[in-house]
Amino acid sequence: MPVNYEELKKDRAQEWRDQLRKSKGAKERSNIDRVKMPENPPLKRNRNFFEVNKGLSEKQAILEASRCIDCPTPTCISGCPVNINIPGFIKYIEKGDFLKSAEVLKQTNALPAICGRVCPQETQCEIKCIYNKMKKPPVAIGHLERFASDSERNSGNISIPKTAKKNNIKVAVIGSGPSGLTMAGEMVKLGYDVTVFEALHEYGGVLVYGIPEFRLPKEIVRTEIGVLEKMGVDFRKNIIVGKTITIEELKVEGYKGFYVSSGAGLPKFMNIPGENLIGIYSSNEYLTRVNLMKAFKFPEYDTPIVRGKHVAVLGGGNTAMDSVRTAKRLGAERAMIIYRRSEKEMPARIEEAHHAKEEGIEFMTLTNPIEYFGDSEGWVKSMRVQKMKLGELDDSGRRRPVPIAGSEYDIDVDIVVVGIGTAPNPIIPQSIPELEVTRWGTVVVDENTMQSSIPEIFAGGDIVRGGATVILAMGDGKIAAEHMHEYLSGK
Numbered sequence: 001m002p003v004n005y006e007e008l009k010k011d012r013a014q015e016w017r018d019q020l021r022k023s024k025g026a027k028e029r030s031n032i033d034r035v036k037m038p039e040n041p042p043l044k045r046n047r048n049f050f051e052v053n054k055g056l057s058e059k060q061a062i063l064e065a066s067r068c069i070d071c072p073t074p075t076c077i078s079g080c081p082v083n084i085n086i087p088g089f090i091k092y093i094e095k096g097d098f099l100k101s102a103e104v105l106k107q108t109n110a111l112p113a114i115c116g117r118v119c120p121q122e123t124q125c126e127i128k129c130i131y132n133k134m135k136k137p138p139v140a141i142g143h144l145e146r147f148a149s150d151s152e153r154n155s156g157n158i159s160i161p162k163t164a165k166k167n168n169i170k171v172a173v174i175g176s177g178p179s180g181l182t183m184a185g186e187m188v189k190l191g192y193d194v195t196v197f198e199a200l201h202e203y204g205g206v207l208v209y210g211i212p213e214f215r216l217p218k219e220i221v222r223t224e225i226g227v228l229e230k231m232g233v234d235f236r237k238n239i240i241v242g243k244t245i246t247i248e249e250l251k252v253e254g255y256k257g258f259y260v261s262s263g264a265g266l267p268k269f270m271n272i273p274g275e276n277l278i279g280i281y282s283s284n285e286y287l288t289r290v291n292l293m294k295a296f297k298f299p300e301y302d303t304p305i306v307r308g309k310h311v312a313v314l315g316g317g318n319t320a321m322d323s324v325r326t327a328k329r330l331g332a333e334r335a336m337i338i339y340r341r342s343e344k345e346m347p348a349r350i351e352e353a354h355h356a357k358e359e360g361i362e363f364m365t366l367t368n369p370i371e372y373f374g375d376s377e378g379w380v381k382s383m384r385v386q387k388m389k390l391g392e393l394d395d396s397g398r399r400r401p402v403p404i405a406g407s408e409y410d411i412d413v414d415i416v417v418v419g420i421g422t423a424p425n426p427i428i429p430q431s432i433p434e435l436e437v438t439r440w441g442t443v444v445v446d447e448n449t450m451q452s453s454i455p456e457i458f459a460g461g462d463i464v465r466g467g468a469t470v471i472l473a474m475g476d477g478k479i480a481a482e483h484m485h486e487y488l489s490g491k
Contacts, residue, residue, distance in 0.1 A: 177205025
């Protein structure tokens with residue numbers, strides 16, 4: 001999305017901002033060391049589900065905010081898929097006005113406390129920070145975003161973004177993950193009657209079923225959704241659009257615009273011998289049982305989970321990291337990441353891989369499973385793996401893993417979690433035959449507008465991308481809201 005630099009210049013020209021800028025020279029600011037996020041000790045946290053990162057103190061946040069030199073043309077904003085006014089909210093932290101900082105965040109970001117925790121700032125806004133050109137660590141934008149949001153929540157004085165006068169046009173958002181929540185927030189600001197339909201019994205999508213409590217406490221998600229409710233968004237759960245109600249039936253009820261953000265909840269497996277043995281989970285089932293259905297609190301919550309002693313997790317993304325760190329917390333003596341490429345090619349956030357290693361996770365890279373073996377009762381007991389080497393670049397731009405002949409060996413396992421990716425939820429496309437989809441099942445959209453082959457239907461997030469970060473899904477929601485508004489206004 002384009003950045004409105006003219007508006008940012010006006011914001012920057014405020015008298016208090018000018019005085020704050022002059023209070024420290026750019027050289028003095030650049031010589032301040034980047035803050036380190038306080039964390040719970042690795043060998044204690046790997047036995048509980050309390051949040052790993054503890055958050056910055058006021059003193060730490062103000063000092064880190066003072067590192068920002070308030071650039072005339074802040075390139076960090078262009079690295080953010082939702083175009084947060086980054087210098088704007090950071091300068092309010094430096095000023096000590098934390099509530100105003102949170103208010104500025106919510107002008108463009110419906111889920112700031114969530115983004116401050118799970119967004120890969122290191123590859124987006126922070127990589128665009130001017131300090132990178134100066135060979136210095138970038139401003140800790142993510143840590144500060146979390147601080148501002150948490151300060152507001154802890155104060156009990158939560159601001160509610162302003163909304164336009166109601167236009168009585170009904171919009172349906174299908175799925176309450178980050179993309180759907182963002183879309184809902186943007187459309188309700190514009191005056192639309194927005195209803196979010198969720199298939200599960202709790203709102204939040206991947207934020208509640210996929211991301212563990214130790215990385216994103218569910219109370220944070222509930223608070224962010226509570227703000228949207230106060231803005232006027234109507235939430236309805238236990239409704240499967242395409243099954244319990246159709247798009248056509250929603251049209252009869254008066255809905256004029258539809259945003260499909262039903263995610264990628266269809267598991268992928270490797271189709272190797274023995275994959276149907278008991279004890280082999282998809283990452284979706286494993287994490288949903290633990291996170292959404294509270295299996296980690298069994299028997300307090302009546303959702304059992306098998307707590308293996310030797311757990312192997314296949315894959316190298318954030319979902320695989322979440323799964324293996326969860327297994328460790330559930331009592332695994334040996335918790336292993338098995339990944340067919342090298343660690344350099346892992347798509348997981350650097351922070352997540354670092355935390356995993358600290359917690360005792362074993363990384364078995366350049367290794368690929370080829371067969372599972374079970375006991376007499378059908379439970380998995382071991383897996384055969386093969387060593388790999390990296391060959392030429394493939395379509396993803398990474399070097400292709402090539403098997404090494406004769407390198408096979410066996411590993412004892414009693415639980416395997418397959419976290420190699422997911423496919424789009426097929427229910428919506430199957431219920432609308434005329435909706436154009438790719439051969440992978442993703443909805444085809446105009447990437448500039450997120451509009452599908454059916455004009456009143458827009459789509460974004462994993463149902464379009466196949467797999468995306470929270471913030472990229474949110475960016476889709478913002479783009480779709482802008483262009484659905486144009487479409488409905490023109491109509």
